[in-house]
Amino acid sequence: xxxxxxxxxxxxAVAGMIALPQQIxxxxxxxxxxxxxxxxxxxxxxxxxxxxxxxIRGRVWVVRQDNIDTDMIYHNRxxxxxxxxxxxxxxxxxxxxxxDFAKRAxxxxxxxxxxxxxxxxxxxxxxDCFESLGIGLIIAESFGAIYERNAINKGFPIMTANxxxxxxxxxxHIEADLATGEVATPEGLVKGTPFxxxxxNIYKKGGLLNT
Amino acid sequence: xxxxxxxxxxxxxxxxxxxxxxxxxxTIDARVARDFGGANVVKNLRDNGLGIHDPAKxxxxxxxxxxxxxxxxxxxxxxxRVFAREHGIRVFDIDSGIGTHIAIDRGLAxxxxxxxxxxxxxxxxxxxxxxxxxxGDVDIAxxxxxxxxxxxxxxxxxxxxxxxxxxxxxxxxxxxxxxRVVGANGLLGYAAEYYGAVVDDLDLSGRVxxxxxxxxxxxxxxxxxxxxxxxxxxxxxxxxxxxPVLADGNASYSRIVEIDVEALExxxxxxxxxEDVVQARELLGTKIGSAFIGSCTNGRFEDMLAAAEVLxxxxxxxxxxxxxxxxTDEVWKRCLDExxxxxxxxxxxxxxxxxxxxxxxxQIGQNGPGEVTISTGNRNFAGKQxxx
Numbered sequence: 001x002x003x004x005x006x007x008x009x010x011x012x013a014v015a016g017m018i019a020l021p022q023q024i025x026x027x028x029x030x031x032x033x034x035x036x037x038x039x040x041x042x043x044x045x046x047x048x049x050x051x052x053x054x055x056i057r058g059r060v061w062v063v064r065q066d067n068i069d070t071d072m073i074y075h076n077r078x079x080x081x082x083x084x085x086x087x088x089x090x091x092x093x094x095x096x097x098x099x100d101f102a103k104r105a106x107x108x109x110x111x112x113x114x115x116x117x118x119x120x121x122x123x124x125x126x127x128d129c130f131e132s133l134g135i136g137l138i139i140a141e142s143f144g145a146i147y148e149r150n151a152i153n154k155g156f157p158i159m160t161a162n163x164x165x166x167x168x169x170x171x172x173h174i175e176a177d178l179a180t181g182e183v184a185t186p187e188g189l190v191k192g193t194p195f196x197x198x199x200x201n202i203y204k205k206g207g208l209l210n211t
Numbered sequence: 212x213x214x215x216x217x218x219x220x221x222x223x224x225x226x227x228x229x230x231x232x233x234x235x236x237x238t239i240d241a242r243v244a245r246d247f248g249g250a251n252v253v254k255n256l257r258d259n260g261l262g263i264h265d266p267a268k269x270x271x272x273x274x275x276x277x278x279x280x281x282x283x284x285x286x287x288x289x290x291x292r293v294f295a296r297e298h299g300i301r302v303f304d305i306d307s308g309i310g311t312h313i314a315i316d317r318g319l320a321x322x323x324x325x326x327x328x329x330x331x332x333x334x335x336x337x338x339x340x341x342x343x344x345x346x347g348d349v350d351i352a353x354x355x356x357x358x359x360x361x362x363x364x365x366x367x368x369x370x371x372x373x374x375x376x377x378x379x380x381x382x383x384x385x386x387x388x389x390x391r392v393v394g395a396n397g398l399l400g401y402a403a404e405y406y407g408a409v410v411d412d413l414d415l416s417g418r419v420x421x422x423x424x425x426x427x428x429x430x431x432x433x434x435x436x437x438x439x440x441x442x443x444x445x446x447x448x449x450x451x452x453x454x455p456v457l458a459d460g461n462a463s464y465s466r467i468v469e470i471d472v473e474a475l476e477x478x479x480x481x482x483x484x485x486e487d488v489v490q491a492r493e494l495l496g497t498k499i500g501s502a503f504i505g506s507c508t509n510g511r512f513e514d515m516l517a518a519a520e521v522l523x524x525x526x527x528x529x530x531x532x533x534x535x536x537x538x539t540d541e542v543w544k545r546c547l548d549e550x551x552x553x554x555x556x557x558x559x560x561x562x563x564x565x566x567x568x569x570x571x572x573x574q575i576g577q578n579g580p581g582e583v584t585i586s587t588g589n590r591n592f593a594g595k596q597x598x599x
Contacts, residue, residue: 001584001591003480005383006504006514008491010521012585013502014558016528018494020477021521022379028528029498077282 049206056157057175058136061105062168063113068095069120070147074129076121087125088132107134110174112163114140118147127151137176139163139183139192152199155207159183161192178203213459215367216434217402220342220456224325231366231465239268241319241326242354245310246273248329248347250287253294255352263298264358270319271295272303272310272328277566279305308539308565309507311335311343312419316541318449322437323456327354332507332589334425334432337403338418339445340455342432365402365431366465367458372407374473381517382417383509383587385409386424387478389470391488398430401465404458405435409472415441416513423508424589427485482583482591501532501584503575505568509587510538512545519551522558533560534575536568 002018011021016029072095074087081087092101111130117140118126127150130138138151138158151158159176166187168174175184181194195203202208214222222228225235242264244252249271255261263269271291276284288305295302303313311333314320322340326333329351336343346360354360372385403425413421418435425433437445437455446453477491504510504518515537527533535555537543543565546552555562563575570588578584 001482001578001586001588002494002497002499003383003387003485003586003588003591004491005381005477006509006517006587007379007381007521008477008479009502009504009585009587010518010533012499013527013531013533013560014522014525016531017499018479018491018497018585020379020491020495023495024521024525028531029496030528031498031500031530 049204049210052155052204052206054179055175055177056110056137057173058108058110059106060110060112060168060170060172060174061101062164062170063092063095063098063111064164065095066114066141067116067119068113070118070123070126070144071120073118073126074123076123079123079125081125084128084132086132087129088134091129091133102133105133105135108136109134110136110176111138112140112168112174113138114164115142116144117142118144118151120144122146122150124150124154127154127156131156139176152202153208155203155205155210157203159192159195161190163190166190212463213461215402215458215462215464216340216404216436216456217342217365217367217432218462219458220323220325221362221364223323223456224342229364231364233364234361235364236359237325237362238359239327239354240324241268241270241314242351242358243270243272243310243314243319243326243328243330243333244291244348244351244355245271245275245329246284246288246291246305247275248351249273249291251348252329252352252355253290255348256294256355259352261352261356263300263355266299266301268358269298269300269355270303270310271300272307272313273305274307274309274566277305277308277564305564305566306540308537308542309510309567311507312511312538314343315339315415315419315445316448316539318445321445321449321453322442323454327351327360332423332426334430335419335423335507337425337432337434338415338422339441340434340437340457344432345426365400367462368398368401368403369464369467370403370405370433370470371467372405372409372470372472374471374475375409376472376475380475380477382413382420384475384478385470385472386421387480387488388472388475390424390428390480390486391478392470393428393468393486395427395484395486396429397468398425398428398433400429400431402431403433404464405433410435411438414513415444416511419511420508420514424485427589480591484592485590498583499531499585500582501534501578502527503534503536503569503584503586503588505534505536505538505563506570506586506588507538507567508589510536510542510565510568512537512542514587515542515546515551519554522560523554525558527559533558534563534568535560536563536575537565540565
């Protein structure tokens with residue numbers, strides 16, 4: 001950062017480069033694009049993705065509540081965090097009764113909840129924080145529209161099924177078949193919504209942007 | 212023996228004559244905490260069971276984050292508000308602007324008076340020939356509770372500006388030129404007094420600019436003997452006639468520094484160190500990504516006017532963001548009344564709430580890694596206004 005007087009700063013803003021008020025050029029300096037247009041993959045290319053299981057088994061956390069919004073999942077005070085590894089610790093810390101979820105959850109655990117999970121903002125972190133903790137799957141009766149897309153596009157497995165109607169409790173083990181939508185619970189088989197073709201493709205390749 | 216300005220002000224507030232190096236118990240006329248540090252001041256007071264010595268001389272000024280956009284700041288602001296209500300302390304809230312400027316404009320500080328605040332640029336009050344000092348939250352809590360602080364009387368340096376700058380230079384260029392000469396610690400531990408024909412003629416705004424950057428040379432404070440315009444301004448602000456405190460003719464200085472500003476051209480401080488100053492013409496054509504006009508150094512109406520004169524009927528370059536933040540809400544309103552806001556907006560500038568803007572990681576003015584910014588601020592340490 002350079003320091004200068006108000007008139008020199010104003011002149012530089014107009015010129016797009018350091019300039020004096022009495023010598024502002026006719027046309028301003030502009031940033032020139034350096035990467036070819038057309039979008040798509042530029043340099044990184046695709047990264048190898050381990051084979052994704054089509055059946056996910058794990059221990060459940062039953063969050064018996066509807067309309068859990070993104071501020072409860074991942075509060076806006078953490079929105080500047082960009083490193084997924086840092087996000088897990090804040091998961092659900094603004095949801096009454098679940099403040100210590102991040103400490104109690106283990107990789108591979110499954111979260112089961114009610115209607116409209118992930119209502120509210122568009123923050124991707126509300127998905128990423130679960131990925132950060134290693135959560136294997138989220139099953140809700142329904143998801144907030146943006147949240148659902150965010151999870152699908154991330155390649156993070158979420159499934160729609162009504163498990164709260166069963167007697168499922170914390171610590172039970174279930175197995176979900178992403179292709180058929182069937183969830184095996186200690187209470188019996190529950191039929192949920194199978195992954196769509198789009199969701200399955202994105203899930204298998206490890207995310208929408210992984211080309 | 213004659214006395215310097217600082218010796219006279221500190222003497223009158225210690226109740227006895229003082230000498231450099233002496234530690235004195237100093238009465239503080241205005242005790243201020245900001246949204247930065249203020250919550251810690253409150254905590255110190257509460258934890259130690261301390262009350263408020265004189266609520267009428269105690270103030271909170273919320274200027275670091277006037278948008279209240281950061282939840283940590285919002286929390287601290289609310290802690291201060293609740294405490295202020297309990298004790299009947301006045302709060303200049305997030306709609307007010309920079310505390311030190313408000314202190315001048317509202318007469319909380321007048322020539323010869325003393326003020327402390329949790330603001331390292333509180334010595335900006337040297338602009339009106341008053342003593343101002345930034346302090347930590349323990350010190351400020353003590354001032355809140357007892358109305359006084361201990362202070363070591365600094366030795367004085369007389370700085371004389373010789374010559375007349377070239378047309379088109381500003382007070383910022385004078386102080387940048389001085390920083391180049393004396394360096395980052397050239398005034399360390401000293402109170403400076405500024406003299407010379409070019410200084411005598413400076414308006415209040417110019418004095419504020421120069422006084423604020425005394426900190427960047429390590430100075431305790433840079434004091435300007437008030438001219439008639441400054442005295443009139445401060446008398447109006449205080450609602451009573453104010454006499455200046457001036458140095459005696461035979462005052463004793465540790466050092467006399469002469470700064471030659473004859474034909475001085477616009478100066479530019481290069482990224483990283485405020486005192487790394489070159490002639491602006493040496494760097495003409497350096498591409499920038501953003502520009503910032505404001506801060507306690509250059510956020511007054513005259514600064515806005517200087518910017519508006521350049522921006523009138525012009526547009527900010529494509530891809531460049533120009534951020535403008537007036538120092539106080541009064542300046543903001545005057546910019547609106549006198550048509551400057553229209554000029555700024557027509558040029559494509561972003562205009563923020565009055566306040567400290569990017570400094571202290573506040574509201575507008577932050578930049579990202581690699582972003583090249585040109586700013587009217589007072590510091591350009593790496594990371595000072597973001598990562599750029």
